[in-house]
Amino acid sequence: MSLDDAVQDLADRLGVALVVLDHDLKIAAFSVHDTDARLARLARLLAGSTAPVTKSLVKEYRLHHAKHGVRVTQDDGELVVLPLRHEQQLLGYVYYVEDRETPCADDLEILESAAPEMGALLSLRISERRHGKENSKHLLAALLGGSPEARSKAAETLVRDDLIDDVENYSVLVLQAPESSSKSVTRLAVEATLEFTTRSTTVKIVGAVLGAEGIVLFPRPVNHDRLERALAGPDLEEVVAGVGGVKPSLTEAVHSYHEAQLASRASRLDRHRYGKRVFWEDLGIDRLFLQLPLDRLTPSQLPTGVRRLLNAPHGVELATTLEGYLDSGGEIQGTARRLRIHRSTLYYRLDRIREVIDCDITDGSVRLELHAGLRIARLAGLWPHK
Template identity: 30%
Template sequence: MSGSDLQRMVDALAEKIGRSVAINDPSVHLMCASRHYGDEDGVRVHAVLQRDGGSAVIGHLLAQGITGWTRPGVIPARPDLHMRARLCKPIRCRSELLGLLMVIDPDTLTEADLRTIEDSAAAIGALLYRDFVTEDAQRVAAETAVLELLCGTAEQRTAAQQALSRQERLRSGHHATVTVADVVAPEKDNAQIEVALRVALEAVARNRFDEIVFAVEGNHGFLLQSAPAPKEHLREQGAVVAKQVREILGESARCVVGIGTTADGLADAWISREQASTASRSARTLPGSADVVLWEELGVYATLLEIPEERLTPLLLPAALTRLIANDPHGRLVNTLAVYLDNAGSGPDAAAALHIHRTSLYYRLNQIEQITGLSLSDGGNRLALHLGVRMMALLDDPS
């Protein structure tokens, strides 16, 4: 699309109604803005300077459900964000949402102004749709290649690698690190979640445009980068994504991020993706887990989390551990067993960790042996019980 064509149409509309006009894309990023007419607020000024109103503003807009609007509506003011009320006119063509036309202070618009806005929005929609077909096809092709490279069959991965190479989407193919972002937001619809993920992932990719590509599918976001990066940088990058998604969707939403290890080239990127998905699942499942988890730090959970969620039930726990749980209503013995095993069967270390005398510890261990019928001096018994105790953390109700 010719940016000058869109700018001319926006300027013409602003001149006719004597008001500032802005066009945002469906992800609520500023595409085009007229000059100010004395009606600007803090959000408009920031957006014009930064091309982005900020996560809190995007979240406020999305909370109104604007991505599903088919008719003009009013975005309520948010004084805490220095934001005045706005008329929002969705720009659609053939049912596709192509943009959002914004005019501040809707209460002062006349009927003639509203008709002019409707007419201009129709013309702008036709202009945007002209390039939407081409640009969207390119975006869909790129994201499809990313998804097939990371989640497809061996044949699909080979074709996707070739497609990304032809598109020159990645500068280098010698490394491949995958980050998976999963959103849990029961109160939000799919469109809001997708916009939030796109905004967050795009912000990261924009800073390293020749080394990162991303794709969004449902409530999952995939970030693929071809340049090596220290794990702390990857952790910080993941934290930025999680924070921005939460700011957009609100505190009731949670975005968890898993990061895989660096693979030797795009052909093995799927391995990093599987690791990242496992790490993301751990962040979502393990009590007290951080929002960002690296696969290499999962320890034994990297193996346990390979068990499909539908198979992960109390039936997998050792029968001896199930007996202990049933006979330990307050969980004191189970906790003692967990601490003892975590300390490699060292009585002094376990007693110190539990803040009890060694005599008390050995009394409890004797009780555990009597209830389970297992000797804790046997390495095989300790391994089975230790795996069971770790698995309990993955169960909603281990009893």
């Protein structure tokens, strides 16, 4: 018998709608919810908007230590919760909201008598999930880091085992927590993305933590707004998300992965411009610059005009002004608006820039050299400190 069968049989016997949660209070199974009120509660639970059993409830009623069912009075009715164990290990909880007109006196006895079998079946389901996650992790690692033959085999297995949809649009999301954070934050970001997607759609996605990166493979383009909502948790505020471009086959997803890594790098190097959710398609010329050995560049390798500007007194102010001027295509009013300064101040600074670099900044080739040099200096961390 499966956990789903056991839950449904017990629910039919009691005349209630049962839900089984694992130790992390995530849904492991639920019975048929056959009334409007029950369906509404289930919909709220699946959407993540409300959960009758919370960490605070577990702590308040010491549910993790309970040996018998516990009755909890809540606004929408009495909640009956029973811990599920296997070989003395707490694995989760089974609960129902009391909504029957005439409850039976021996409900708790019936529930508790079924607990050992349900605990064993929940243990098996958790084990299957863990095995499935490990299998997905190995396949994802082979798909994104193996030889062409290994990638082809991993792609075939992912589709055959119904772990990912067989489509013509694949994109990769790379998640990275700050270096000061623990690896668990990255894992939490992956889980949050998987859970959000599972709740909101039937699209199959695969995710795992590989090294310091959290990786999620999507069989479609990644939606920016939904990505923001998936990573909206308080523990995920500083997680950086890089999204690669869409590729036409699973074996080419490795290219989307490399693009996602570069997009993630862009956020770390220039958070002011890119923020924490960066898409490859939005990088522009930085697509090329980010593939340079930026960590090995030195100031001596920058164009002469850029070096002079960065080393000059008030170098940050002058470099920022020139960068804004070049970003605005040399248009005075647009530059002044971008920098939030008066036009007379801008003219003064441009004159000072001409003196320092000893170049004609209206010349196209000079502008190209200065613009590229300033951008590379910023990405390489060679921008002067104030």
